[in-house]
Amino acid sequence: MSPMSAAFVAVFFCLPGAAPSCDDGDVRVSVVAVLATDQNDKIDPKLECIAKEVQKIDPKWTGFRIAKMTCKSLPLGGKGEFDLGDDQTLRVAVEQKSDEEGRFQMKITPPRMGDITYSTTCGKFFPVVTPFRNKDNELLIVAVRIQPCAGK
Amino acid sequence: MRHDRANPGSSPERLTAFLDGELDPAAAARVEAWLADNAAAAEEIDGQRRVLRLWQANPPPEPGPAAWTTVLSRVETSLPAARPRRRKWPIALGLGAGAAAAVFAAVFLTRLFQGGPPKDADAPLPVIAPGDVTIISMDAPDAPGLVVAAPPVQEPIVLAGQDDVSVMDVKSYRDDDGLVPRIGEGEVPMIVAASMAPAGRGP
Numbered sequence: 001m002s003p004m005s006a007a008f009v010a011v012f013f014c015l016p017g018a019a020p021s022c023d024d025g026d027v028r029v030s031v032v033a034v035l036a037t038d039q040n041d042k043i044d045p046k047l048e049c050i051a052k053e054v055q056k057i058d059p060k061w062t063g064f065r066i067a068k069m070t071c072k073s074l075p076l077g078g079k080g081e082f083d084l085g086d087d088q089t090l091r092v093a094v095e096q097k098s099d100e101e102g103r104f105q106m107k108i109t110p111p112r113m114g115d116i117t118y119s120t121t122c123g124k125f126f127p128v129v130t131p132f133r134n135k136d137n138e139l140l141i142v143a144v145r146i147q148p149c150a151g152k
Numbered sequence: 153m154r155h156d157r158a159n160p161g162s163s164p165e166r167l168t169a170f171l172d173g174e175l176d177p178a179a180a181a182r183v184e185a186w187l188a189d190n191a192a193a194a195e196e197i198d199g200q201r202r203v204l205r206l207w208q209a210n211p212p213p214e215p216g217p218a219a220w221t222t223v224l225s226r227v228e229t230s231l232p233a234a235r236p237r238r239r240k241w242p243i244a245l246g247l248g249a250g251a252a253a254a255v256f257a258a259v260f261l262t263r264l265f266q267g268g269p270p271k272d273a274d275a276p277l278p279v280i281a282p283g284d285v286t287i288i289s290m291d292a293p294d295a296p297g298l299v300v301a302a303p304p305v306q307e308p309i310v311l312a313g314q315d316d317v318s319v320m321d322v323k324s325y326r327d328d329d330g331l332v333p334r335i336g337e338g339e340v341p342m343i344v345a346a347s348m349a350p351a352g353r354g355p
Contacts, residue, residue, distance in 0.1 A: 117289040124280035
């Protein structure tokens with residue numbers, strides 16, 4: 001394999017949407033930790049959609065960057081802890097598969113927040129603005145996505 | 153040689169086998185009986201036997217190494233300028249590249265059909281639509297953190313009056329040892345205010 005192909009494969013598997021191997025009964029949970037600032041207006045191209053939605057509720061956040069991205073395979077009923085950087089973690093539990101339209105019921109616990117239980121469709125990110133700010137006063141936003149491993 | 157087609161003992165294959173001594177005794181006896189009645193054929197067979205013995209007694213000489221070398225050099229000089237020999241390493245390299253390409257294609261297609269990552273690494277991460285997520289429960293102070301979803305209760309909290317509620321039944325729970333009313337039919341607000349009957353008395 002050429003170095004370029006090898007590099008492409010490496011990037012391919014590290015993308016937030018990339019799929020680590022998991023069983024058909026498992027679900028793939030992707031978590032992106034985003035840091036927002038009002039000190040610049042640089043927006044990571046991958047965060048354009050999230051930035052747009054966050055700015056709808058608070059326009060003062062003008063700069064958005066990715067701090068961490070993690071992808072884990074969890075069984076139905078399983079729990080996982082996702083590193084967000086700055087010693088913060090997001091707890092995720094895949095509680096059950098809802099009957100309607102292949103939705104899943106999730107429970108997440110963002111930093112300095114209580115449990116949020118929600119049902120969601122697959123394939124898109126659910127963003128939550130946390131109260132946590134790092135030493136540079138950047139605001140921590142978490143975005144969670146779930147995907148079935150079987151590609152259903 | 154003329155052969156009697158009706159007699160299987162006279163076929164050329166059988167006569168050849170007879171000459172080579174490959175027939176079993178019974179078959180050989182049948183051929184000899186046939187030859188006894190066919191003088192011309194017997195004479196031809198005798199001639200073949202003499203040639204065979206002569207051939208076995210005087211085998212033709214095999215060409216020696218020197219003769220082979222001479223012939224080979226003559227062949228080489230008579231051919232046009234030889235093409236340069238292809239080296240073997242490009243073939244190995246090609247096979248390796250082909251195997252790598254196959255593995256890469258398998259990985260890529262597997263990811264693709266599993267609904268893997270976006271094709272463009274810089275493509276914006278898709279945000280879920282408000283209608284695709286339903287908040288089931290959360291701490292009320294965390295509601296401002298929701299970006300695209302709404303908290304479970306958004307409407308103004310309106311208390312139900314006594315006329316809005318009729319208590320149907322009251323059961324005592326072992327753990328709580330309290331009284332919990334079951335709400336009557338109709339549209340029911342989230343918070344219910346109902347007059348509690350004294351314990352031990354039904355509605």
